[in-house]
Amino acid sequence: MVTGAFVEVPPAAQAAGGAADAPPAGARSRAPWRALWRRAVRLAPPYLFLAPALVLLVVWTYRPLAQTFYLSFFSWNLVPDVPMVPVGTANYERLLTTPDLADSVGLTFVVIVAMLPFTLVLPVVVALLTRRVRGRAAAAYRALIFAPMLVAPVAGAAVWQWLLDPSAGIVNTLLGTGTNWLNSVDTSLWAIIAITGWHVAGFAVLVVSAGLTGINPDYAAAAQVDGASRGQITRWVTLPLLSPTLAFLLLMTVLLSAQWTFPLIDTLTQGGPVGSTTTVYYLLWEYGFRSHDAGLAAAAGVLFFAGFMLVASLLARISDRLSRYDD
Amino acid sequence: MRKAVSRIRLQRLTRRFGSVTAVDAVSLDVADGEFLVLLGPSGCGKSTLLRMIAGLLAPTEGRVLLGDADITDVPPRRRDLAMVFQSYALYPHLSVARNIGFPLRARGWSRAAIREKVAEVAAALDLTELLDRRPRELSGGQRQRVALGRALVRDPGAFLMDEPLSNLDAALRAGTRAEISALHKRLGATVVYVTHDQVEAMTMATRIALLDKGRLEQVGTPAEVYDEPASVFVARFLGSPAMNLIDATVAATAAGLAARAREVELPLGIDAETPERPVVLGVRPEHLAIAGQGAEGGIRAVVEAVENLGSEEVAHCRAGEARVSVRGPRPLGLRDGDRVRLTARPEHLHLFDADSGRRLAWRPAPVTTPA
Numbered sequence: 199m200v201t202g203a204f205v206e207v208p209p210a211a212q213a214a215g216g217a218a219d220a221p222p223a224g225a226r227s228r229a230p231w232r233a234l235w236r237r238a239v240r241l242a243p244p245y246l247f248l249a250p251a252l253v254l255l256v257v258w259t260y261r262p263l264a265q266t267f268y269l270s271f272f273s274w275n276l277v278p279d280v281p282m283v284p285v286g287t288a289n290y291e292r293l294l295t296t297p298d299l300a301d302s303v304g305l306t307f308v309v310i311v312a313m314l315p316f317t318l319v320l321p322v323v324v325a326l327l328t329r330r331v332r333g334r335a336a337a338a339y340r341a342l343i344f345a346p347m348l349v350a351p352v353a354g355a356a357v358w359q360w361l362l363d364p365s366a367g368i369v370n371t372l373l374g375t376g377t378n379w380l381n382s383v384d385t386s387l388w389a390i391i392a393i394t395g396w397h398v399a400g401f402a403v404l405v406v407s408a409g410l411t412g413i414n415p416d417y418a419a420a421a422q423v424d425g426a427s428r429g430q431i432t433r434w435v436t437l438p439l440l441s442p443t444l445a446f447l448l449l450m451t452v453l454l455s456a457q458w459t460f461p462l463i464d465t466l467t468q469g470g471p472v473g474s475t476t477t478v479y480y481l482l483w484e485y486g487f488r489s490h491d492a493g494l495a496a497a498a499g500v501l502f503f504a505g506f507m508l509v510a511s512l513l514a515r516i517s518d519r520l521s522r523y524d525d
Numbered sequence: 526m527r528k529a530v531s532r533i534r535l536q537r538l539t540r541r542f543g544s545v546t547a548v549d550a551v552s553l554d555v556a557d558g559e560f561l562v563l564l565g566p567s568g569c570g571k572s573t574l575l576r577m578i579a580g581l582l583a584p585t586e587g588r589v590l591l592g593d594a595d596i597t598d599v600p601p602r603r604r605d606l607a608m609v610f611q612s613y614a615l616y617p618h619l620s621v622a623r624n625i626g627f628p629l630r631a632r633g634w635s636r637a638a639i640r641e642k643v644a645e646v647a648a649a650l651d652l653t654e655l656l657d658r659r660p661r662e663l664s665g666g667q668r669q670r671v672a673l674g675r676a677l678v679r680d681p682g683a684f685l686m687d688e689p690l691s692n693l694d695a696a697l698r699a700g701t702r703a704e705i706s707a708l709h710k711r712l713g714a715t716v717v718y719v720t721h722d723q724v725e726a727m728t729m730a731t732r733i734a735l736l737d738k739g740r741l742e743q744v745g746t747p748a749e750v751y752d753e754p755a756s757v758f759v760a761r762f763l764g765s766p767a768m769n770l771i772d773a774t775v776a777a778t779a780a781g782l783a784a785r786a787r788e789v790e791l792p793l794g795i796d797a798e799t800p801e802r803p804v805v806l807g808v809r810p811e812h813l814a815i816a817g818q819g820a821e822g823g824i825r826a827v828v829e830a831v832e833n834l835g836s837e838e839v840a841h842c843r844a845g846e847a848r849v850s851v852r853g854p855r856p857l858g859l860r861d862g863d864r865v866r867l868t869a870r871p872e873h874l875h876l877f878d879a880d881s882g883r884r885l886a887w888r889p890a891p892v893t894t895p896a
């Protein structure tokens with residue numbers, strides 16, 4: 199009688215023979231320094247590519263930043279022969295006790311808020327309305343709307359000064375007024391804001407248009423079939439999906455408004471009249487290069503840097519939360 | 526409760542993009558409660574046709590009718606159709622509940638009513654646990670069900686679906702196929718369903734409309750289009766492996782009409798005479814039988830490769846200039862290099878015109894007594 203038993207069929211890898219898995223005997227490790235060298239050569243390229251940018255950043259951004267921080271604890275009038283006198287935190291105390299700082303921060307806040315219509319509201323409206331413009335017409339209209347961005351701020355300022363001239367300016371002629379736009383306390387800041395808005399609105403329109411192009415048209419199509427009206431689609435679908443772009447523009451406006459206005463303030467109003475256009479950057483500039491108080495200017499710079507840093511990180515966190523649904 | 530008028534009629538619907546005619550004069554009548562599948566290869570105009578029905582794309586010519594109403598110029602939101610997109614197009618910033626409730630919100634339902642209806646639909650689709658999630662936190666199958674839920678939530682006149690299963694893996698696809706079919710039976714709703722997958726078409730459709738290069742090739746039940754393909758295109762498109770197509774000549778022989786080519790002679794089972802004419806002879810791989818070597822006729826072929834499909838085997842052979850595949854239960858008992866003789870029953874032979882590719886049918890001429 200024949201007897202037997204069932205045995206398990208081994209999995210394929212084992213059946214092929216275990217010996218094949220062992221490393222070949224010849225591949226002994228070479229001298230350790232050579233292996234290390236090879237590793238370094240293999241890993242180096244990405245860092246080498248980054249190096250030029252990093253070097254420039256360190257030389258032109260981080261080193262001056264550190265120097266500013268250092269300088270903010272000294273009294274110095276920018277004359278190379280005059281020694282820097284260490285004063286501890288006196289610069290900061292002075293800064294925080296003058297009303298100038300609070301005034302300029304308030305003005306900067308006004309500038310930022312007043313810039314939002316130009317960098318957010320108007321661009322969204324224009325981009326939504328011109329969405330259907332295609333082909334050559336789109337290229338032409340983009341060029342038109344982007345043109346102000348290409349005009350050098352100082353050149354723009356010269357032209358605007360002429361347009362806003364109290365006696366012969368075209369603005370007063372058209373409005374039938376005799377306002378001295380740039381030299382009266384009530385209007386100077388608004389003139390600066392309007393000119394800056396004219397400068398940057400085109401750029402913002404392009405950013406919003408690009409954001410709109412990035413939204414899958416299927417969402418709007420689905421919403422149409424789902425019964426939503428045009429206004430509902432804009433409010434419920436398009437704008438929420440555009441929010442990362444809008445957050446980016448908001449961040450740009452908050453951080454850069456003071457910078458955008460600076461060349462105009464410098465050429466048109468020099469911070470006046472009676473400090474009505476002295477934003478934080480202009481204040482800083484006045485301390486450093488009018489009063490030649492390098493320590494005070496450095497202290498202001500450090501404070502503004504910290505302030506903007508704080509605001510930026512806050513906004514970045516908000517925009518992060520907004521854009522996290524991206525697929 | 527459902528509206529009775531969800532019959533969709535297309536009248537010579539045409540859409541051109543510049544010089545490309547994506548959809549070419551398609552006329553189609555989709556009856557109420559029908560599950561019509563638009564089937565065709567990639568780029569044949571299925572999505573374009575569906576988008577025109579939905580109103581997302583204006584036709585260049587032709588009309589769309591829903592019930593008795595001409596809706597050609599009606600905007601999508603007033604058409605009372607629901608659509609499931611190939612990409613699902615779930616609103617990424619809204620939760621599953623808000624996605625499903627979106628059509629109701631657009632119709633101005635109250636929050637409470639929306640919540641109740643969404644809960645009902647979610648329960649039916651097994652989505653209740655997922656209602657608070659965002660689309661990106663869902664698997665492909667779950668997204669597909671949410672898209673379906675968004676279409677179901679408002680009892681539309683008809684459902685339009687654009688390849689809703691193409692993003693799913695094979696197992697999930699089979700399951701969801703059955704689910705959608707069951708849903709269709711339960712609701713009795715009209716569905717126009719786009720796919721390029723013949724298995725989906727054969728298993729789900731009450732009728733299939735085959736499109737090729739924007740033109741309607743054939744409309745019929747799955748059995749009709751499979752058993753009596755109207756053209757070479759349909760014959761080649763349906764079936765796996767595809768139908769064998771051999772350039773042949775119909776000629777009279779002693780045993781009646783036969784289709785002939787090099788190494789091929791298959792009797793057509795018609796005892797008549799007709800002038801010789803070139804045709805394309807079609808026969809499905811599963812309809813070929815392996816016969817003994819001795820006898821005359823049939824297809825004399827040499828086996829070139831044998832494919833194992835698990836339950837069945839497919840032998841790829843060469844007969845003259847033609848390639849012929851045979852499909853049958855495993856094992857077929859064939860090996861590379863074997864010579865075989867293949868036969869087929871006359872009723873399983875299809876003839877197509879050599880030029881137009883249209884199906885040929887035998888019409889006996891009125892009897893004339895020879896002089």
Ligand SMILES: Nc1ncnc2c1ncn2[C@@H]1O[C@H](COP(=O)(O)OP(=O)(O)OP(=O)(O)O)[C@@H](O)[C@H]1O
Nearest residue numbers: 542545546547566567568569570571572573574721
């Ligand atoms: N907006 C468009 N502009 C130009 N041509 C288009 C446009 N949309 C579609 N087409 C063309 O129309 C034809 C049909 O496209 P359609 O998207 O309807 O194909 P399809 O059958 O859905 O294909 P698939 O199975 O790949 O989705 C294609 O040749 C395509 O290139």
Ligand SMILES: [Mg+2]
Nearest residue numbers: 571572573687
């Ligand atoms: Mg498609």
